[in-house]
Amino acid sequence: MYGNHVGLKDVTLSIDKGEFVFIVGPSGSGKSTFIKLISRELKADEGHIYVGDKDVVRMSNREIPDLRRSIGMVFQNFRLLPNKTVYENVAFAMEVVRSPRRTIKRQVPQILSVMGISDKAKNFPHELSMGEQQRVAIARAVINGPQVLIADEPTGNLDPETAWEIMKLLDLINRRGTTVVMVTHAIDIVNRMNKRAVTIEAGRITGDSKGGLA
């Protein structure tokens, strides 16, 4: 609820562990709102939202950090720290959860290699292409081993080819056991990926189909 404006209404949705789900719908339909509710950037006025067995809506503020550690977040505009190198940007996520330095030194190069950006470790975000920046953002999102990866239009700023590279990475992450929820406008990607697609229109769910959009 934004003031008097209702962002989402009567939404009932269940996503299983290990699933790959697209959230699609017109602009302003409430897709980002849905994601913010899950990560408790917004607090739902009514209802229940479970991540694992925890009810996000009834969660106390003190439990929010733990919730967010179990969710990896990727955004359209990458949200990298401009004055930190690629390595530091990813390491930052581990420092925040107070990982030991030894673990950080071991795991960051590993994930950069999985994302195919090992050679960019010492570069700053502005020296990278958009696709590379998004790879860094994904590396940061998954470095702490979240249960769920939530991506809000991760390919929105990318050309089709780069977008598809990113999709392959998300698919890889999903096949390694992480649930992936991705908001997108790119119908072609949804159909090409051939995964479950949930349609939100004007704050309500109007479609839920397996194997891309019907």
Next chain:
Amino acid sequence: MFRGLRYTIRESFVSLFRSKVMTVASVFSITAMLLILGLFFLLTVNVNMATEGVKNQFDTIEVFLLDETTEEDAAIISKSLTSMDQVADVQFISKDQAMAEFRQRFGSNAYLLDGLTTNPLPNSLRVKLSDIQDGELVAEICRNFSGIEDVRYYQSEISKILDVTDVLQKGALIIIAFLIIVSVVVVSNTIKLTVMSREAEIRIMKNVGATNWFIRGPLLLQGILIGCISALIALGVTFFVYREFVATYGSQVAALMTMEMVSPEFMLINLAWIFAALGASIGAFGSIISMRKFLKA
């Protein structure tokens, strides 16, 4: 725990240097506050010391006895005065003692007194007060005894001095309180600028699950560091200026106030504690205020 501490310390220093202009600005303002505060402190401490000195000189009431008052009568008066809480001590000064003191005060000119065939000085009681505030009361009681010639007490001079120091102390307190509030506002604005300039960073920290204390830690330390740096600068400036002042004008002031000025070394130790405590808490308080709203959700 130690990992968190290391991160906190590193980040606070990094952000201190990254936002150089803002750091310098707030160090400058807190230092200015502390300098003014230090000036008032030096003033009040010195005036207080001087007042204490004056009080000690004026804490005595002299009660002159009529010649026909016997020593026994004097002892009775003395006893009843001693029994009062407001009186610390009563001393009987005989005519002869008084003359001896008088001669001593004349020093080399004492021969002038040799011409006196009789001692014109009266016997007297010297009443020492427990608290100078009760002076007028005790003086009045003394006046009511029979066998008394005169009571001498420098009441009006003393109350004037007390009034002045009272006003000075209250005034200093009000100004210092005002300066503390101003400093807190200045620091909180500086930290708020830091918070705003690091908004993206803090947002990402929250996204990856940083606790509020993890985010607050470096900012809190940054505020405390700003306060401590200011305290150090203010302390140095105050100490050297005060030492110069005492060296140059100390003797003149001492002559005027009938008291030595408080030593710069004594001031250094006391101001160090006051500045450090005040600087650090102004810094900490300022940064907590600036973050309160920001870290709500």
